[in-house]
Amino acid sequence: MNKYEVIVIGSGIAALTIANCLYKNKNVILYTKSNKLTSNSYKAQGGVAAAMEKEDTWEEHFLDTLTAGVFHNDVHHTELLTKNAIRYLTQLINDGMxxxxxxxxxLRLGREGGLMKRRILHSGGDATGKNLMDFMFRNVQDKLTIVENEMVIDLIVQNDQCIGIVTKAVHGEIRQYFAPFTIIATGGAGQIYKFTSNVxxxxxxxxxxxYRAGAVLADMEFMQFHPTILYKNGEILGLVSEAVRGEGGFxxxxxxxxFMEHVHELKDLAPRDIVARAIYQQLHKGYDVFLNITQVKNFDNPSEKFCKSISYY
Structure with missing residues (x-):
């Protein structure tokens, strides 16, 4: 029986990133409650932001990120993110991504809300999440154990130390696994909302x-959201990438x-919270809101002039 040193819960980009960092020195096992490709990461249409151009700097990216976060950001972590993004993405490219x-x-760089410059890397257009996940899975597939369709339902805590996990297997069996270290990388809670593009x-x-294990939770009022999704007759039909507005959609x-022309100096590329509130205000006034794509080049379906959109959380 293999003795695992690190348990990772989740199978998105966060889980794979930490697994990729640890597998050389630790015996790692990863658990995911569905198949390994069922994640927000895999379905992510947007790209990855980094100041990759000579005319751009991580300091500018840092300031844009603070501004988009209304300066509620953890400044130290935001600096680490924007400064190290260049090195990390360069390494990904060198490794074959x-x-x-x-x-x-x-690099064909795009622009998204809250950014003053083009610094969004895409892969396969709107397939960045899929391509990045596929690349990362190829890198780790023979270097760690991945358990699919087994849901972690609780942490085992002893003397204020997490020593393992409790899982529920596909046929309902309850199992326990033990390891010195457990990492939770399970994503957010988008499905608590009526309208969401989360899986x-x-x-x-x-x-x-x-929380049950005693961890301190912070900033629970903040949820990852996207201002525009395709919405028809009360149903969510999919996300409309922010890159559409970055390429001229409005x-x-x-x-x-x-209406965004009177809301913010960046107009339709204002930070997400500002765009979402502006859309909500229009809906509250009784107006429908549409995303006009007539100015976007090479759109897959240019005959569809308008995409109805709403804000969601």
Missing amino acids: EFDQDQSGR ETITGDGIAMA LQNSRGER
């Missing part, structure tokens, strides 16, 4: 397990008004 390039071989497995159980209400 392919991001979109122009005809001259230069069905994102139910907040990792957060609940941590919001307008059912009166044809481009």
